[in-house]
Each structure stands twice: as structure tokens, then as C-alpha cells.
Amino acid sequence: MSYQTILTAVEDTILTITINRPDKLNALNQTVLEELAMIIDELINNAELKAAIITGSGEKAFIAGADIAEFSGLDAAAGTALAQKGQQLFARIENAPKPIIAAVNGFALGGGCELAMACHFRIASENAKFGQPEVNLGLLPGYGGTQRLTRLIGKGRALELLLAGTMIDAVTAFNYGLVNRVVPQGGLLAEARSLLAVINTKAPLAIAACIEAANLAALPGNSGYEKEAESFGRLITTNDAREGIAAFMEKRKAEFKGS
Structure with missing residues (x-):
């Protein structure tokens, strides 16, 4: 199956999913979410696939956030429905029976940070930046960010990031427990594949x-x-x-x- 906003590749039973909107810093729009839902279903249902990596196209961004243009003019019901749609997809990722790694190359902000946190664990390149800057728009994270960030790094640190809307670098994210490993950008996907190769030898x-x-x-x-x-x-x-x-x-x- 071909996609408008996602690139896929399979190597040694590992599916690599690349969000491919580099001109928009891979921002999540509705098409991305719909196509990501389809490829996650393929991962879960295809017995030939054992694991997946989610990453972003280019060197600047994993996913720099949601496509803000889609927020304009939404009423309360539409806003709630939008958040629920994202939450359902990210829960599907979190509860997938096959391991999914976020390989974070560059900015993982807003919905991008939320997607990374929905994956089973995260490997970051040295230039990665994480944050939930939704307060700068008069909003809060809608795809589960308030919940997963609090679980992963604790309430105090989570609230600091949520309320200040600031970013942290890869080393800080590692020290907080938000990411599992920090590696040079050129070795990011190789590190993720190496870890999954070990996991894939297990039952x-x-x-x-x-x-x-x-x-x-x-x-x-x-x-x-x-x-x-x-x-x-x-x-x-x-x-x-x-x-x-x-x-x-x-x-x-x-x-x-x-x-």
C-alpha cells in the first residue's frame, strides 16, 4: 500500500515507519494520523512483522507538533473529537503486542512528543529536543501528553514542562527517564535496529x-x-x-x- 505522508521499509522483520513531511517538519495532520493508524494495524496483523521503528524524515525533526492550521475554527465538540481520535491511535500504539521504538531525530514537540511517548521506548539522537509547548497556544496536550509525560518523568518535572512550554535536550531527557538511549544522529536507526534484533530473538x-x-x-x-x-x-x-x-x-x- 502507498501512502501520501508516510514512507515504509521492512528489513529483517522490522518495519520502519517514516513520517514524511519534511517541509512541515513532519507535523501531524489528519492524513498522517489516518495513515499511521493503517500502518499500525498492518504491523499488528501481519505475522511476518515482529517490530517497528517510528521516525521522521530529514535531520531537523522527528515530528515538530501537530498541524496547527487544522485547529483554526474548531468548536468544543470538534476539538474533543480531534483529541479523542489522537488518543485512540496512540493507545493502539502503546498497547501493540509488538515492540515499537521511537527513533527521535531532532524536534519532538507537541503531538510529536506525545507520539514518541506512546511508543514502548525511545532512542534519541544527540540533537533531539522534547517539549509540550501547547500552553503557548492557549491549549494543553490533547493526545495523552499530560498523562504519559507525568508517568514517565514524574509530576513535578512534567508540570514544569507543561506549564512553561519549554524544551529539553536529549541528555536532559535521558536523565529524566524520558528516553532510553542517546546516540549520534548518524547511528540512530542502526541503534534502534540493533536493539530490536535482540528483542526479536525472544518469544x-x-x-x-x-x-x-x-x-x-x-x-x-x-x-x-x-x-x-x-x-x-x-x-x-x-x-x-x-x-x-x-x-x-x-x-x-x-x-x-x-x-
Whole structure:
């Protein structure tokens, strides 16, 4: 399938999704959101794909925010619907059973920061900048940014960024726990692929269960412990678990089949 605003490539079962609006610093408009939803569904449903990387076209920006021109003239109902649409997509990414890395090259602001936070983890280039500057428009983040930023870096730091509308650099983002790694820009995608190559050697059902249980840790009325125990019991009966246990006992590398 061809897209207007997204480039895709597959290498060794890893899907790379590139937001491709460099003249707009890859700003998120409705077309981007709709096409991103389609490609995420493809990732989830295609058994030949094991993981994904989301990045931005060019060296200046991952995604510099939403396309502000689309906000003009919206009434309250339309604004709420717009935010809900973005939240639903980003929740779909967050809860995907296959790992998705945000490879952040340059500005990750507003909706771009929100998209990066919806991914399972983030690798940043040395020139990356993060921020939620919506207060400068008289708004707040609408795609889940107030919630995920608070969970990732804590309420005090999150409120400072949300209320001041300022940016932080890649090293600060790493120190805050917003990103997992900071690498030179030229090695950004290679670093993401290297990490996913390791993850892709593990049991797919176990990976999906880890993502599901970890996501529950942030929810009210946390049922993560119950889900963890239930998933452990379910996984221990799978062919992959039998293979993993046998391989450990036999001192060999396990070969997981996802069953």
C-alpha cells in the first residue's frame, strides 16, 4: 500500500515507519494520523512483522507538533473529537503486542512528543529536543501528553514542562527517564535496529505479555499483578516456553516459533 505522508521499509522483520513531511517538519495532520493508524494495524496483523521503528524524515525533526492550521475554527465538540481520535491511535500504539521504538531525530514537540511517548521506548539522537509547548497556544496536550509525560518523568518535572512550554535536550531527557538511549544522529536507526534484533530473538508471546502487564502498572486500580500471574500460567503451557526451558537445560540457543 502507498501512502501520501508516510514512507515504509521492512528489513529483517522490522518495519520502519517514516513520517514524511519534511517541509512541515513532519507535523501531524489528519492524513498522517489516518495513515499511521493503517500502518499500525498492518504491523499488528501481519505475522511476518515482529517490530517497528517510528521516525521522521530529514535531520531537523522527528515530528515538530501537530498541524496547527487544522485547529483554526474548531468548536468544543470538534476539538474533543480531534483529541479523542489522537488518543485512540496512540493507545493502539502503546498497547501493540509488538515492540515499537521511537527513533527521535531532532524536534519532538507537541503531538510529536506525545507520539514518541506512546511508543514502548525511545532512542534519541544527540540533537533531539522534547517539549509540550501547547500552553503557548492557549491549549494543553490533547493526545495523552499530560498523562504519559507525568508517568514517565514524574509530576513535578512534567508540570514544569507543561506549564512553561519549554524544551529539553536529549541528555536532559535521558536523565529524566524520558528516553532510553542517546546516540549520534548518524547511528540512530542502526541503534534502534540493533536493539530490536535482540528483542526479536525472544518469544513473541512472552514479549506481548510483558507489554500488556507493564502497561497495566500505570492504570488506576492496577491489576498488573493478577495479569502477570495469569499470563505466566498461560505462557508456561506454550510450545515456546517448553522450547525455552529445554534450550536452557541443554545449554543451547532457543528457537521460538510464537506458539
